Amino acid sequence: MLYLVKMEVNLPYDMPASQADEIKAREKAYSQNLQREGKWQQLHRIVGEYANYSMFDVDSHDELHTILSNLPLFPYMKMQVTALAHHPSSIR
Numbered sequence: 639m640l641y642l643v644k645m646e647v648n649l650p651y652d653m654p655a656s657q658a659d660e661i662k663a664r665e666k667a668y669s670q671n672l673q674r675e676g677k678w679q680q681l682h683r684i685v686g687e688y689a690n691y692s693m694f695d696v697d698s699h700d701e702l703h704t705i706l707s708n709l710p711l712f713p714y715m716k717m718q719v720t721a722l723a724h725h726p727s728s729i730r
Contacts, residue, residue, distance in 0.1 A: 640694070640723075641695075644684075647688045668710060680692060
């Protein structure tokens with residue numbers, strides 16, 4: 639099942655830099671592992687924002703929910719999830 643997920647990150651302005659750096663390092667490792675597994679297929683930064691669009695290919699809604707809720711930055715994110723279906727005009 640394919641999903642497009644928009645993630646907007648809003649870290650507290652008073653969060654110590656060392657804490658933010660540690661969370662971001664865990665987030666990077668977690669996301670890169672999912673990319674290697676093929677679950678997190680694409681990751682694109684949104685220019686001018688602390689946000690991204692990501693494409694996930696997972697087996698179920700529940701699997702996506704588990705992946706997203708385990709993101710280290712999850713408590714500081716606003717997400718918009720869109721389920722995708724194959725388009726009949728697509729050549730892929």
